[in-house]
Amino acid sequence: MTGASSATRPPGSPAAGAKTLHLHDVHKHYGGRTVVDIDDLVLGAHGIEGLIGPNGAGKTTLMKLITHVVSPDRGRIEYHSPDGTVLLTQHSPDAIARMGVVKTNQVIQDFESLTIRESLLLSLAGAEQEKFYKVLRDKAFLRRADQEIDEYLDIFTFQDPDGRAGSAGEKKLLDILRCLLLKPRFLLMDEPTAGLPQEETDKVMELMRTKTQETDLSILIIEHDLDLIWGTCEFVHFMAEGEILLQGTPSDVRSNATVAEKYLGASHA
Numbered sequence: 001m002t003g004a005s006s007a008t009r010p011p012g013s014p015a016a017g018a019k020t021l022h023l024h025d026v027h028k029h030y031g032g033r034t035v036v037d038i039d040d041l042v043l044g045a046h047g048i049e050g051l052i053g054p055n056g057a058g059k060t061t062l063m064k065l066i067t068h069v070v071s072p073d074r075g076r077i078e079y080h081s082p083d084g085t086v087l088l089t090q091h092s093p094d095a096i097a098r099m100g101v102v103k104t105n106q107v108i109q110d111f112e113s114l115t116i117r118e119s120l121l122l123s124l125a126g127a128e129q130e131k132f133y134k135v136l137r138d139k140a141f142l143r144r145a146d147q148e149i150d151e152y153l154d155i156f157t158f159q160d161p162d163g164r165a166g167s168a169g170e171k172k173l174l175d176i177l178r179c180l181l182l183k184p185r186f187l188l189m190d191e192p193t194a195g196l197p198q199e200e201t202d203k204v205m206e207l208m209r210t211k212t213q214e215t216d217l218s219i220l221i222i223e224h225d226l227d228l229i230w231g232t233c234e235f236v237h238f239m240a241e242g243e244i245l246l247q248g249t250p251s252d253v254r255s256n257a258t259v260a261e262k263y264l265g266a267s268h269a
C-alpha cells in the first residue's frame, strides 16, 4: 500500500497492452474550496479498480476532469495506450470518448422518446464514428447490431425492450449498456448500480469481470456499496478532501485505520 506522501503509482508494472491514466499535479477548486488536489496518480494498472471516499471527497469531479467535462485549474492528465500517449486536457469530451475513455452518464446525445432498442442502436452507430448516419441505413450493420443488442437483452431484464426505459434502475442499466456498446477501452463507472435490483447488479459486475478478463478493457468504479468494491475490485484508491490518501488491495484498504476513521465507521470495518 502507498501513502499520500510517497509515489502513488501502484506496485507492479501494467501488463503489455494495458491502458492507464496518469494524473500529475491536477488541481480543481470551486469558489475558494479545493475539490481535487492530486499530486501523482496512475489509474488502470489493474483490471477493475475502485475509487472510494466520503460524500464530497471529489470522486465524481475527478472523473469529470479525466473526461474533460470539467477543466482543471492546472495539471496534466495523460492517457497511455498501445497507440501512444495523449494529453486529455487538450481534447474535447467527445474526442476523449472516441479515444475509448468513456464515463457512464456521459454518452452521445439521446432522446427521451427513444425506445431501449433504438437507444442501444444509436450507441452502436456512434461507435462507428464518422459513418454515424450512413450505418443507420446499412442493412448489414443493422443485422449485426440487432444480434449484438440481443446478446445484452438476453442477459439483462427490461420490462419492455421495445418500449422506453421505465424505472430509474432500467435507465441506469441502459446507460451502462450504451457505454459498453461504444466499445470503451477505459470505462469510468460513477455509482453504476445505485437503484439497480441486486440481481441486475450481480449480472453487471459479472459482465465487467468477463470484459476485463477477455478484452483489454480497464474499469474504474466509484461506489458507496462497499461489498461490491471489496468483492469486485483488484485495487482500490481511497480519496478524501480532494486527495488520494491511500491505495492498495481491497483487504489492505478495508483494514486501514485512516479509511476506517474517515469513511467506513464501525459498521464496515
Ligand SMILES: Nc1ncnc2c1ncn2[C@@H]1O[C@H](COP(=O)(O)OP(=O)(O)OP(=O)(O)O)[C@@H](O)[C@H]1O
Pocket: 030, 035, 053, 054, 055, 056, 057, 058, 059, 060, 061, 062
Ligand atoms: N459545479 C460545481 N460547483 C461548485 N461546487 C461543486 C461543483 N461540482 C462539485 N462541487 C463540490 O465539489 C465537492 C466534490 O464533489 P464531488 O461530486 O466530486 O464529490 P464525490 O466524492 O463524488 O461525492 P459523492 O460521493 O457524494 O457523489 C462537493 O463539495 C461538491 O459540492
